[in-house]
Amino acid sequence: MSISPSLETETFEANEALAAAEGRLRHLKLDAQRALKIRAAYTTRFVATEFSKNAEDFHLVAGADVTPQPGDVVIARVAEIGKHTRLESPVSRRQLMFVGQEIMVAYGNRYAPDQFLAHVPDSLEPCHLVAGGGLAGYVTEMHASIDAATAIEPIGLLATKNGVVNLRDFAPLQVGTPSLAALRAVGTVRPPVIAVLGTSMNSGKSTTLGCLVNGLSNAGLNVAAGKATGTGAGNDPNLFIDAGAFPVCDFTDFGYPTTFKLAYEQVRDLLAAMIDEQAASGADVVVIEIADGLYQGETSRLLRDPLFAAYVDTVVFSAQDALGARAGLDVLQDTAVPVAAVSGLLTASPLATAEAASRLDVPVIDTYALCRPEVATALIPVRAASL
Known part of the structure; x- marks a missing residue:
């Protein structure tokens, strides 16, 4: 007996709600309208190209046991505007950010003596936009003369059926694989x-x-x-x-x-x-x-x-x-x-x-x-x- 689409959706949502309550791994769907509104960053430009063409092939992975790695692509919500008020777009346009917007950035460590020292957190905890090009990290030290980092709330890691998306998966050049x-x-x-x-x-x-x-x-x-x-x-x-x-x-x-x-x-x-x-x-x-x-x-x-x-x-x-x-x-x-x-x-x-x-x-x-x-x-x- 086949299951109706509406019942299948309700079952999926119920299972995901239970997983969220228990802190387990969750797979979150991205509908087309929501995907269209996500602001991609320069660092994610090659991923964003595919995402814009085939958003239905992507979903989000969340949960307390998710551990981000450098280069993993994350969809996050802007929580508070700080040092970086604009997000550099895939074509290098400075996009003004607003609280509540969802952005596509990549996890990474940052070493900038005149700005921030930041590291990739070990969970999807609230963290910071530590570079306008699109870098998510947790600030541990900062220069005394600058504003606090823009605060972001990770929603989930971008993923396909093959697993979590890392920038290297879509990069045009590969270390170890010459053109x-x-x-x-x-x-x-x-x-x-x-x-x-x-x-x-x-x-x-x-x-x-x-x-x-x-x-x-x-x-x-x-x-x-x-x-x-x-x-x-x-x-x-x-x-x-x-x-x-x-x-x-x-x-x-x-x-x-x-x-x-x-x-x-x-x-x-x-x-x-x-x-x-x-x-x-x-x-x-x-x-x-x-x-x-x-x-x-x-x-x-x-x-x-x-x-x-x-x-x-x-x-x-x-x-x-x-x-x-x-x-x-x-x-x-x-x-x-x-x-x-x-x-x-x-x-x-x-x-x-x-x-x-x-x-x-x-x-x-x-x-x-x-x-x-x-x-x-x-x-x-x-x-x-x-x-």
């Missing part, structure tokens, strides 16, 4: 690779990289650019595109909403995979940004890894002031990483630039001077390693 172009490039000569590093957040790394890309592009070169570590957001990739880079990718294209607290082997493999993919594009030069400062855990370890020396030919270092430039250069030279030039925020000040130039044995170049072809091309390393 056809990258496979075909094995054994060929890799183009020169320039890494842009800095003293800290907000030292001018992304602007330095953008200007360098622009200068190389103005010289008629094909430039590929990427961001290997950091917190997912569209600002930097869009800047690289605007500057003239193609192709452009970052760690979110590999399915990572953030790289903080990733196992070091994953960070290492991600850097190699990104450079391999960008080098295989036919670019004349590859430029890669490494986020945060030299003392940040994964960055510090990368610099001392033989893989970094094998893949990166030279560094342009971005600093906030002369002392930071000198200290950073000492760290880089101690690890035998070649440095082509120092640039960044300090070059906004002629006095700071002069101070740095008097103490450094590498050129100090005004950030926007990097847009000039002759300045940018002078930084291209001669050595190129084999894939």
Whole structure:
């Protein structure tokens, strides 16, 4: 005997209500109208594309025994507006958020000295939106000068019949599974690779990289650019595109909403995979940004890894002031990483630039001077390693 749809729905809802009362795993349906109203974040853009086309293939998983993992996609309700008032959309539009709205974000850890230190909670407990690009985490420390994080209430993890959805399930690039172009490039000569590093957040790394890309592009070169570590957001990739880079990718294209607290082997493999993919594009030069400062855990370890020396030919270092430039250069030279030039925020000040130039044995170049072809091309390393 067949069961009527209405009775089947009532039975499902009754079972789920009982599961909720007992704290057990629950599977919650998403109707089409509700799915349409969910605001997706930039970090979830590849998942959101499929969700918008086939929402009926998705449901939510909830319950006291659900343990989120980094990269898991969660539907959450905005509970209180704080530091982040807007959520960056899949096309990088800043969507104004309202209390009560449902948003699609990804769990991830965050390390941001001028904002938050946050971790992935071990349950679907109330937590925070810790980055406007769409990162859910629980704040444990914050900078004294900023507002408290926007509070969110997770409703459930997004899931399909195959299980909980993680960003890596829908990412166009995969660590450990090279694209056809990258496979075909094995054994060929890799183009020169320039890494842009800095003293800290907000030292001018992304602007330095953008200007360098622009200068190389103005010289008629094909430039590929990427961001290997950091917190997912569209600002930097869009800047690289605007500057003239193609192709452009970052760690979110590999399915990572953030790289903080990733196992070091994953960070290492991600850097190699990104450079391999960008080098295989036919670019004349590859430029890669490494986020945060030299003392940040994964960055510090990368610099001392033989893989970094094998893949990166030279560094342009971005600093906030002369002392930071000198200290950073000492760290880089101690690890035998070649440095082509120092640039960044300090070059906004002629006095700071002069101070740095008097103490450094590498050129100090005004950030926007990097847009000039002759300045940018002078930084291209001669050595190129084999894939």
